[in-house]
Amino acid sequence: MASWTSSQFLYEETKPCGIQFLERFKRSGRLSFKQYQALVFTLTFVAYIAFHAARKPNSIVKGTLSASTVRGGWSPFDGPDGTALLGQIDLAFLSVYAVGMFVAGHLGDRLDLRTFLTIGMLGTGLFTALFGVAFWANFHSFYYFLAVQVLAGWFQSIGWPCVVAVLGNWFDKKRRGMIMGVWSAHTSLGNITGSLLASGLLRFGWGWSFLGPALLITFLGLVVYFFLPVNPPTVGAERDGTEVDSTMRLGDTITESFLGSRMSTGFDRKAIGFVAAWKIPGVAPFAFCLFFTKLVSYTFLYWLPFYVSHNMIGGEYLSEETSGNLSTLFDVGGVVGGILAGYISDQLDGRAITAAGFIYLAIPALFLYRIYGHISLTINIILMFTSGVFVNGPFALITTAVSADLGTHKSLKGNARALATVSAIIDGTGSVGAAIGPVLTGYISAISWDAVFYMLMTAAFISGLLLTKLIVTEVKAMLYGSSEEGEVAATTSSTAARAPIDVLL
Numbered sequence: 001m002a003s004w005t006s007s008q009f010l011y012e013e014t015k016p017c018g019i020q021f022l023e024r025f026k027r028s029g030r031l032s033f034k035q036y037q038a039l040v041f042t043l044t045f046v047a048y049i050a051f052h053a054a055r056k057p058n059s060i061v062k063g064t065l066s067a068s069t070v071r072g073g074w075s076p077f078d079g080p081d082g083t084a085l086l087g088q089i090d091l092a093f094l095s096v097y098a099v100g101m102f103v104a105g106h107l108g109d110r111l112d113l114r115t116f117l118t119i120g121m122l123g124t125g126l127f128t129a130l131f132g133v134a135f136w137a138n139f140h141s142f143y144y145f146l147a148v149q150v151l152a153g154w155f156q157s158i159g160w161p162c163v164v165a166v167l168g169n170w171f172d173k174k175r176r177g178m179i180m181g182v183w184s185a186h187t188s189l190g191n192i193t194g195s196l197l198a199s200g201l202l203r204f205g206w207g208w209s210f211l212g213p214a215l216l217i218t219f220l221g222l223v224v225y226f227f228l229p230v231n232p233p234t235v236g237a238e239r240d241g242t243e244v245d246s247t248m249r250l251g252d253t254i255t256e257s258f259l260g261s262r263m264s265t266g267f268d269r270k271a272i273g274f275v276a277a278w279k280i281p282g283v284a285p286f287a288f289c290l291f292f293t294k295l296v297s298y299t300f301l302y303w304l305p306f307y308v309s310h311n312m313i314g315g316e317y318l319s320e321e322t323s324g325n326l327s328t329l330f331d332v333g334g335v336v337g338g339i340l341a342g343y344i345s346d347q348l349d350g351r352a353i354t355a356a357g358f359i360y361l362a363i364p365a366l367f368l369y370r371i372y373g374h375i376s377l378t379i380n381i382i383l384m385f386t387s388g389v390f391v392n393g394p395f396a397l398i399t400t401a402v403s404a405d406l407g408t409h410k411s412l413k414g415n416a417r418a419l420a421t422v423s424a425i426i427d428g429t430g431s432v433g434a435a436i437g438p439v440l441t442g443y444i445s446a447i448s449w450d451a452v453f454y455m456l457m458t459a460a461f462i463s464g465l466l467l468t469k470l471i472v473t474e475v476k477a478m479l480y481g482s483s484e485e486g487e488v489a490a491t492t493s494s495t496a497a498r499a500p501i502d503v504l505l
Contacts, residue, residue: 091439299441
């Protein structure tokens, strides 16, 4: 089918024109379900690489803008309060990003995700470029930079709920941890791409460091609009017997006759309410866990290049370009950590156990990096990579597989219109921590970097503690067997007359 509509939603879903073009080259006149999955995986992957690449220039040019450079920096960041001002800009971006995440998630379950995601990408490209325009236009107003970052944060917030919702529409829960573990590498690869691109262009002037990532995300935004299939019903994709998506489950009971039914897929159901999404079991603990996990991760994202360039390694200071390139190893570790966390959680069938294990291991990793990272470049590389594994591993797991699992929880009665809202709640709460971490670092680092690392280790410890109840539940399930199927059977009959959770609020 080319399109379908529902009076409950604010849009008409149509098959992208790029898909229609590709189908002309298929003898059958249509793409297979696996081909659609590959297309969705690739497009959402590169889209979020572009989002993260657009965030990275801020951390790369910090040293250039501050007063510590030979050129004397860039007003108003070249004064004694330069790092504090840069921290305030980070806070503005991340605060709007966090608030916007909740709004974007709410809208994402009600609007066409393809169009909504494209708007986010094009808007991000525009305001990332406008930050760099200050270099050529010789702008020095703090409020200009602040306003541009606020608007960039708003458009950036659209990306995550959209890509998680689209991916969750196409992949089932059975292998979701591993698949999304690989897919979550986009975060680290985006940081690496942004770092290398911004560092490489920095020699031509710091404005180019913003323009390069801006052009990248603008181009990919157009590709997404023309080719991204939002869900199977939109493009008339047919699943074979092995491709049963978790969003199709209605009371955990699946029958062959439901596969062709639009209603059974949950895409024609009323979108879930915001308060109701918070009540889904597991959403609140993982959301607050991500608050502290993302605080640690984003402190490294925004301050690691600055930290490396302002602390002696092997008896010498590294240049800003070298520091920016070196900091990518933290993200390389994040790629490995995300894949490992996803694979282990699938094998154990324990998302909370895996996430907490990585989080607790991050504490000694951070301690060792601070104490011994300065001895030599080799030791710094090893410890930076290790820290990236244990810091970004649980971050990737929670924001991808866990969000998708909870967005298709059995309490939703098969409703597929909850993925964007749930992922937005979890990542939005985490983004509040992401906003707090970098700005605190801007003030605390002026006193002591030791204090910064103690703050990060404390945050990691609290993050792990918040998952304790879920860990106990998972351990009991491993030891005594899960009774989930019995509980579902019991609740199905007792709640037959009650409204599903998505219509309560």
